[in-house]
Amino acid sequence: MSIRLDNIAKHFGNTQALEPISLDINEGELVGLLGPSGSGKTTLLRIIAGLENADRTAQPGKILFGERDVTHVHVRDRRIGFVFQNYALFRHMSVYDNVAFGLTVLSRKHRPSSGEIRARVYRLLEMVKLESFANRYPAQLSGGQQQRVSLARALAVEPEVLLLDEPFGALDAKVRQELRRWLRHLHDELNFTSVFVTHDQEEALELSDRVVVMSNGRIEQIDTPDALYRSPANRFVFEFLGDVNHLEGKVNNAVLTCGDAHLHVDLPDGHEELLLRPHEVRLTQAPTAESHLPVTITAISPVGAEVRVELEADWLAQPWLATVRHTDFEHLELQRGQRLYAHPRHWRRFPESVSKAPEQRHVA
Amino acid sequence: MQRIGDAPLVRRLLITAAVLLSGLFLLLPLVAIFAQAFSQGVSVFWSNVSDYYTLHAIGLTLMIALLTIPVCLVFGVALAWLVTRFDFPGRRLLQTLIDIPFAVSPVVAGLIYLLLYGRNGWIGGWLDSYDIQLMFAWPGILMVTIFVTCPFVARELIPLMQAQGSREEEAAVTLGASGWTTFRRVTLPNIRWALLYGIILTNARAVGEFGAVSVVSGAIRGQTNTLPLHLEQLYQDYNAVGAFACAALLALIALLTLAAKAGLEWRAARREAFA
Numbered sequence: 001m002s003i004r005l006d007n008i009a010k011h012f013g014n015t016q017a018l019e020p021i022s023l024d025i026n027e028g029e030l031v032g033l034l035g036p037s038g039s040g041k042t043t044l045l046r047i048i049a050g051l052e053n054a055d056r057t058a059q060p061g062k063i064l065f066g067e068r069d070v071t072h073v074h075v076r077d078r079r080i081g082f083v084f085q086n087y088a089l090f091r092h093m094s095v096y097d098n099v100a101f102g103l104t105v106l107s108r109k110h111r112p113s114s115g116e117i118r119a120r121v122y123r124l125l126e127m128v129k130l131e132s133f134a135n136r137y138p139a140q141l142s143g144g145q146q147q148r149v150s151l152a153r154a155l156a157v158e159p160e161v162l163l164l165d166e167p168f169g170a171l172d173a174k175v176r177q178e179l180r181r182w183l184r185h186l187h188d189e190l191n192f193t194s195v196f197v198t199h200d201q202e203e204a205l206e207l208s209d210r211v212v213v214m215s216n217g218r219i220e221q222i223d224t225p226d227a228l229y230r231s232p233a234n235r236f237v238f239e240f241l242g243d244v245n246h247l248e249g250k251v252n253n254a255v256l257t258c259g260d261a262h263l264h265v266d267l268p269d270g271h272e273e274l275l276l277r278p279h280e281v282r283l284t285q286a287p288t289a290e291s292h293l294p295v296t297i298t299a300i301s302p303v304g305a306e307v308r309v310e311l312e313a314d315w316l317a318q319p320w321l322a323t324v325r326h327t328d329f330e331h332l333e334l335q336r337g338q339r340l341y342a343h344p345r346h347w348r349r350f351p352e353s354v355s356k357a358p359e360q361r362h363v364a
Numbered sequence: 365m366q367r368i369g370d371a372p373l374v375r376r377l378l379i380t381a382a383v384l385l386s387g388l389f390l391l392l393p394l395v396a397i398f399a400q401a402f403s404q405g406v407s408v409f410w411s412n413v414s415d416y417y418t419l420h421a422i423g424l425t426l427m428i429a430l431l432t433i434p435v436c437l438v439f440g441v442a443l444a445w446l447v448t449r450f451d452f453p454g455r456r457l458l459q460t461l462i463d464i465p466f467a468v469s470p471v472v473a474g475l476i477y478l479l480l481y482g483r484n485g486w487i488g489g490w491l492d493s494y495d496i497q498l499m500f501a502w503p504g505i506l507m508v509t510i511f512v513t514c515p516f517v518a519r520e521l522i523p524l525m526q527a528q529g530s531r532e533e534e535a536a537v538t539l540g541a542s543g544w545t546t547f548r549r550v551t552l553p554n555i556r557w558a559l560l561y562g563i564i565l566t567n568a569r570a571v572g573e574f575g576a577v578s579v580v581s582g583a584i585r586g587q588t589n590t591l592p593l594h595l596e597q598l599y600q601d602y603n604a605v606g607a608f609a610c611a612a613l614l615a616l617i618a619l620l621t622l623a624a625k626a627g628l629e630w631r632a633a634r635r636e637a638f639a
Binding site for chain 1: 531532534535536537538539540541542545549550553554
């Protein structure tokens with residue numbers, strides 16, 4: 001079922017938690033709401049669920065599920081599945097009773113027979129691979145298992161919209177990875193529309209069909225993960241999606257100067273700030289005609305597929321981070337304290353004017 | 365290495381002091397009550413207890429407690445629910461107001477009720493014109509008892525419900541549960557032990573309350589005399605055995621209450637260890 005938000009705003013006291021927001025989510029889509037804490041993403045999710053009411057302003061907002069206007073429909077009648085950040089399992093009920101809850105509270109007319117409920121609960125428990133845990137209590141389960149119970153509980157009522165609030169936030173990295181893949185799989189199989197909230201850009205990029213990047217109660221960009229990473233709409237999105245190195249200085253005759261560092265750039269004279277990702281930094285023993293950016297290695301950490309190298313220099317306000325392939329790392333024989341030269345392969349700038357598209361340059 | 369208080373001398377001194385003080389101030393009086401009550405044999409004790417006026421006092425006391433508990437229960441749950449589940453202006457003030465009955469001396473509470481609801485009082489005068497008498501009758505005793513005991517249940521529930529948060533209730537509602545179903549199947553099971561504990565405290569206080577009740581009851585023997593008031597009257601009449609027989613009854617109720625409380629705490633601890 002598609003979800004349409006039209007002009008939804010929310011304030012708590014004097015703080016504007018959400019500026020008027022409009023958003024279309026297609027049927028069967030898996031959408032991530034990504035943003036730092038306080039960006040309004042959870043508030044937005046709770047408004048979609050009906051756990052929070054949008055402001056009633058002069059032009060009140062609207063929420064549509066498909067063709068159905070649910071703006072004033074109570075949570076209990078919206079027929080959504082909601083997965084809470086800390087699972088919110090009923091602590092005094094067994095796993096079985098937790099999953100069965102949504103079925104047992106149906107009015108007698110709609111309630112399936114007890115045998116049917118039993119069959120359905122076990123089918124769900126099988127799906128989340130917890131059949132043998134039916135009689136356990138939530139406190140006896142690990143975090144990942146609790147989260148799976150909470151998913152099964154939400155799915156028991158066969159919602160057409162599944163909403164998840166930081167579903168994997170409290171889990172360790174490995175379990176999180178596993179559950180992510182499993183959720184993606186489940187989503188594709190059961191074909192409901194899902195919206196999840198996260199502050200983890202990796203999670204959002206990996207799991208979503210589209211990502212909604214939010215900050216300060218506003219939507220900064222809505223795009224597919226790929227488009228988001230390749231062409232961020234503004235500086236906030238670029239900085240939020242990964243590590244960023246800054247190079248700030250004055251441009252004079254197509255040369256950007258910053259202390260004893262300088263870089264050839266094709267830009268008009270004036271103050272400039274260039275941004276580049278760690279993998280866009282190349283390290284060499286000698287400067288080139290294009291760039292002269294002397295740096296000193298302060299830390300080296302071989303993590304995963306790459307080596308992360310921290311760089312400092314007098315002309316840098318904040319240290320840079322460069323990622324180097326293991327082969328290059330061995331080739332260059334990098335060591336802590338070593339002095340090298342950095343070369344941007346590629347950089348971006350986000351001029352202050354908001355409307356202007358970001359500029360990107362490849363350096364030869 | 366030694367931790368603070370590890371020195372054997374300090375430890376022994378502290379333990380001795382604790383045992384001595386609790387023996388002297390807690391255990392000895394308790395033993396004395398029962399010793400006095402039975403000092404002239406079981407039959408005298410029994411005849412004192414089965415005295416008409418004593419039986420009436422027991423009956424009245426139990427009736428007041430039985431009526432107080434449901435009122436405090438509903439009031440406490442509603443108040444705790446209001447304070448922990450909603451945010452509204454004056455919420456903190458309300459939380460402070462709950463404690464007034466604890467902060468005010470019961471005698472003062474009794475006097476205020478007398479002033480308001482007595483025959484010459486503001487509301488009492490008006491009620492009197494309809495022939496309704498609250499003070500110096502059991503309704504007055506009930507009113508002040510409720511006043512004195514009403515914070516117990518709320519006080520037990522508020523910290524617990526605050527700690528538990530409202531996520532489980534929200535989960536229940538997203539699953540389609542009605543308000544009443546949510547309360548019955550999610551909220552109530554989570555607070556039941558605290559609730560029971562609150563009831564035990566309420567009961568203990570309702571049975572034992574003296575100050576506020578003595579002001580509004582008039583202590584008419586066989587009519588408005590509760591057990592603590594009756595005890596005091598017997599003592600004033602130099603009937604020491606009778607007084608101590610009543611005291612023994614009250615002490616027995618207190619002991620039973622403590623036992624129930626300890627039982628609940630033990631259960632709660634066991635549940636925690638199990639979970």
